[in-house]
Amino acid sequence: MIAGLLLAVAAAVALLAPRVLVNRSWVYRAPVLGLTAWYAVLFSVTVAAGLAALSLVIPWPRTVDVLCSLWTWCADALRGTYGLAGHVAGAAAAGLVLLLAGRAALVVVRASRSLAAGRARHRAAVALVGTHSPALGVTVLEHTGPAAYLVPGRQHRIVVTTGALELLSPNELAAVLAHERAHAAGHHHLLRDGGRLLERACPRVPLFAVARREIGRLVEMHADQVAATRHAPVDLARALVAMATGSAPAGALAATGGDAVERVHRMLRPPAPLHRSVRAGLLAAMVLVAMLPLGAAALAWAEPALVSCLLL
Amino acid sequence: MALRGFGELEAAIMDFLWSQEGPRTVREVHTALSATRSSAYTTVSTVVDNLHKKGWLRRAAAARGAFSYCPVASREEYGARLMREALDGSGDRAEALVRFVGGMSDQEAAALGAALQSHQDRLG
Incomplete structure (x- = not known):
């Protein structure tokens, strides 16, 4: 249930963010605020998806502390508390989630290494070729x-x-x-x-x-x-x-x-900066979006019945 | 500091070899460089070998078992290659002022010029 709610949160934020943030004048009037908004969205979506994945392998609600309950579940599964079928199903689910998360982590580590290495190579080459x-x-x-x-x-x-x-x-x-x-x-x-x-x-x-x-x-x-x-x-x-x-070499396509x-x-006609109250309001909204997954998780934990009502 | 000095020596060796018409031996490189810096022959030899291994220098057999070296590509060619790498579409390597995949169309160039012109007209 909690996973469903969190995935719904992730999907809603992921679908709505481009509509709210792309080609909106306030985003371009205040680029730093726009960047903050994008990071609030990315944080919200990744945390919601991560928590949803986590909650799939954890019998919820067991304890308040997510990591703690993961350990409890592992220990219980090893002891065979849930019976053989539960044991196998739980291990398969946990394995799949860990596999996906591990794969994503591996891609991130490799990509960030290759970015850094490419830049270092470029810097070294520029040092040789340039003056x-x-x-x-x-x-x-x-x-x-x-x-x-x-x-x-x-x-x-x-x-x-x-x-x-x-x-x-x-x-x-x-x-x-x-x-x-x-x-x-x-x-x-x-x-x-x-x-x-x-x-x-x-x-x-x-x-x-x-x-x-x-x-x-x-x-x-x-x-x-x-x-x-x-x-x-x-x-x-x-x-x-x-x-x-x-x-410009003639006839080629421009990307940007x-x-x-x-x-x-x-540059020539800088847009008027946003009023302080507007900035404060937007910032509050961003904090809200970033906190959405945690709020949803807390709600589902406190009131499971309410959540099942909302989802059905 | 040691690393930095090494990089400078690499740059000095490449500068020298780029300025030459044909391949040069380590002995010739060392002699040429000793006019401006006091690097040991073995150091120059090591750095030249490193540049060869890194793909910057091409090696050919010269007289008495020695090797002679020349740059794989000209300075201009390397410059063009670096520029392409820096300004390619992905932008992974560099933050460029303007970035184009292979340049821009006449239409876009005209739009840019017009944007600037309209501002000057307003002022003038």
């Missing part, structure tokens, strides 16, 4: 295509191509570097990795793909916003347009052209 510019605090890569990027990690590195140095004015370059430094300072790669890893662990859950994309969009907006506090937004906009159009246009509009 360090102490004046700019960046590594300059000999390349005609104008580009600037951050290789994230503990020893992050900002890379700028010679093409970008030729193309951009000093003010534009400064704004671009501020954007990349904002990525580093905000640990944006960790925020993006959360979305990436969830998507890789559960590729069949559409929510995670949407979350990964939206988190990427929001961290770009946030970095733009940070850069705009110290530099003229028009400089960053000009740099973005110059780099986007300057590196739409986002780039949207960002240029945002």
